[in-house]
Amino acid sequence: MSNTKRPRVLITGATGQVGSKTIANLLSNKELEIIAAVHSPQKVAAFNARGIETVILDFDDESTYTAALQGVDRLLIVTGYTVDMLRQSKAILDSAKKAGVQHVVHLGACGRDDTTVAHWAWHQLVERYIEWAGFSYTHLRPETFMQNILSYGGKKAIENGIIHAYVEGARLSWVDVDDVAKVAALALAYPEKHSGQTYRLGYDAVTFDEMATMMTAIIGKPFRYEPLAPEVFLQSMIDAGAEMAYMGCVYEHWKRYAAGTIPGADDTFDNFAQITGEQPVKMADFIKKHQAELDY
Template structure:
């Protein structure tokens, strides 16, 4: 009797975490990877790699059940708008109907008692997952190291000048690839990671400290110029961004800058026990991305 191969659906498959999670899963012949895409055009790169795709639009619930048919495990990655609350609820309602067993949810930073708006929204989604009785793994990454390469579609550094909205705050950081690796492991071995909430942040640094590290490793001068969080707010308004969400982001920049986020630079020691490897730290990240950071 042939063994039934578990089917894993990756939402956010074209994004940073989703695409890297797929990369980590590709070497495992004992699972079937299915990438969720919004349009047939976005399916083409996956088809070229021999990866099956389904059409799924978070905002069109009529696409959900067909996309979730036969799926055992789901990586859930939502967008950066307040709609993530409704989208998550409806997708989870349909995942329950479809018989999905395990949810790996990409959330946000913070302890359970966080009062940062968008972090708290993710925790409401976590509670809904638990209420439904899915087995689950909650991922709570700290600030992505990749934000130093680009943020909001723009380069984060211009001619060696780093701009950010947090004054001199030290933040906890994680490489997107490390988040994806934990996601991939939780999707492959749900029984070992069910019921776990993994906070993912492995190196604490201020932007001044990062400028010194880059100057040393790249051999050109870097410096940090703090911007007021009000600059971020005006930029988001001008860009027509979803202000329910971006208002929360503005608030958290203000709190970082004022030093009023408890444990903002807290790091964790769970990565090696999950993956068997050491997490990426800043010196290695800068070395790896030297070409992109150089100017």
């Protein structure tokens, strides 16, 4: 029996879309130890029932960092949708460096290197800090999640065949969260192959009108797109008590999408097959996969 230590891989955001799906992709790899980071004891039982080790890590409580990072070799960083992501990322990276973490996979956001979309740029500043700190790294920059057409902000995004979005007729680049998680898992499992890489992840460029046409054809019921003014989003975030330093940036980027002033908003990439050996999910594939959820 080998006494070789298996690399310990810590997944933050373990209960979220990307984190949970990344864990699912890694569980079959018996050469790794997978640890789910959760921010409260109430989250532990569900992971333990599946045989997944857990640690308590609260991004807003730096006293939880040392124990959570003990013995960790590789780290997936997934932060939340507040401006605190900047402080949180720096703090966790500083602790990770002290703990001896070797490889960091960071879930960032859309955008070319010269983006001026504020919250996308924040993620790029985190990328630079990771590099400056001397980690081996893989940067992930997913485009718009296809899952957003199922629900957004905790609410259904499509009601009775009516699609609402805040971008007028803009063409967006899209990616299935399942595909993002596949890339994240491979980057964590095989850092020697993926170190030093920035992977932009977007594989289909589609307008909401085109999406409605696809849904109508695939599901066999009428769908149509009714654009909303970005101001509707802004007011909904204010009413919900959201953290407005971040959501104000999201409001501004909806305005820029609608005005057509985000360079590369519809950029797509051909890297998925090279990274995974598979073909990425396109929008029509996604609609077929989630037909039951989209039907009405």
